[in-house]
Amino acid sequence: MLLIETQGLTKHYAAGEGTVAALSGVSLAVSPGEFVAAMGPSGSGKSTFLNLIGCLDRPTRGEYRLVGEDVSRLPPDRLAGIRNRRLGFVFQSFNLLPRADALANVELPLVYGSVGRRERRERAAAMLALVGLGERMHHRPSQLSGGQQQRVAIARALVNEPDLILADEPTGALDSRTGLEIMALLQGMNREGVAVLMVTHDAEIARFASRCLRFHDGRLVADEAQAPAAASAELAALDDGGARAA
């Protein structure tokens, strides 16, 4: 069964007198476990597409099936349930709760998924260990670096064992080396079977995907498979080079 299946997905926004076609007639299919990058200039509709796929919004026209289920007309609270069970979000600006420590931040989706307190703790702690933050579970976001915060966010996106991770410019707020670390992490998870849909305007970052979508004026203008670059290998090379230089 396909993970994502859209038919003529269209989103119009009211703007002043008329409407803006943020997305026009996008039809595509994504299989489970793919790593898809969405590229295009600013205003081309990438985020709109991601929000629709992420069930944060409903299309004006068109159909969207997620794991076989038509979700394009579901009411908000049903969509919330689907986001909670099937999807994980990673944002450019991390969006961690500032008052909560890393562990509580990662637990949050499980709270809304009605998982008991003990199980929440265990799963969140395991997930933090997985992203390399086992030692920093009780740090607050303000006590963590940008890269570490994004790791917490990734752990939070993963803790519900979603089918799909949606990432809007996940490296946008990070320096290039830290960005590379985050891409290595996303690629690693993707290898474990989680599909990733990532929006970026940065071609360097899009290289790590196995498939690249290009948007222009709200239309899907190109959809190409590609051989993904390996982020962890590049990272190792970078470390080697650094070591030799020192």
Place this chain on the structure above:
Amino acid sequence: MNAPVALSARLARGTEAGQTRAAPVAAGGLDLLEALRSALGALAANKLRAVLTGLGIFIGVAAVIATVSVGAGARQQVLGQIQSLGANLLVIWPGSVNQAGVRLGAGQRPNLTWDDAQALLEVPGIVAVSGNIRGQNQVVAGNANWSTSVQGSDPDLFAVQDWALEDGRFFTAEEARGARKVVVLGATVAEALFGDEGAVGQEIRVRSTPFEVIGVLARKGQNPMGQDQDDVAVIPFWTARRSVMGANRVWARGVNWISLKVEDGADMAEAAEEVRSLMRQRHRLAANEPDDFNLRNMSDVAATFDASAKTLSMLLASAAAVSLLVGGIGVMNIMLVSVTERTREIGLRLAIGARRRDILAQFLIEAVVLALLGGAVGVAAGIGLSHALGRVAGWPVLIQMDAVALAVGVSALTGLFFGFWPARRAARLDPIAALRHD
């Protein structure tokens, strides 16, 4: 870099995305404990703000409890005092008198007589009557002396005023007729003259006339005017007229006031009307002349007082309730600020699966916790304040548990009511717009 390596250890999701996992039970949403913890955390993050907002509720609740409790205590005290005057009591005082067209003030000239009092016994429904005179006098027993009200009354006085005996007996009709020199002492006087010793059988002197103490009255306490009702020495009326008050040739049969007891179960107003009509007849008042006496129905006085006291405490309580309302508006204000400040948080919560009602509950619980915390401290402060006020004013304090419950309930409701709109605003946010908010 460590992370990707560690990954394979976990994420052992044997299933592919296509194979639908057993869907978790339709999410039951936030558990209450978690919601409370989160609400307290949010309030703790802005302690000063929470305290200032809670203060509004606190003041309102404390004021409601204090006004209601002190009001109830004061009312009960005064009602008790009115009751202590005697049940079913009518009292007649001299009124203003017209003399040759000149209106004299009340009490200018005594125009009530002992004979009026005796005649009133004929009125149906009147079971006991006493004509009374009273004067301030020095009473002496051995070395002790005391200045008190010496009151000349009829033996019915004790029945009229529901006055019980602590010791001894009242004087009899026989003794009254014979103008015998016997005295029944109020508790205050008995104590002042004789201390713990038994007063009955002892001798006291009033204006050098010796009296035998035949009884001591049970304590009544203060009357509504704040006078000590037990600071009195009661002697037969004619004894007072002849031996204590001095001869008053002009008004030898005059009394200061007449007190009457209406039969239990009889209509007080009707009895009072009959008394008035007989008095007018005896005083030969023409139909167009006003009463030359004042007739008071003490149960009317009690009812009037009770009504005005109720009105007063209602007024105070509603003033206090207004401050609770103001506190509630403070809660709403702070919750609106909080929702705006935390728009991104709300967006995030929605994105990761919070339903609208989860967000609604989160902010409602926060508002209710805030209001309840203010309310709980307000209850403690209100009770403390009531006792402090009661002590200062010398009133008993009746903590009205229903007022306490009401105040706590109202503060919770205030939180709910004033928290609802901000919470609904939060719940209705569009996740995308909320996430983009800065």
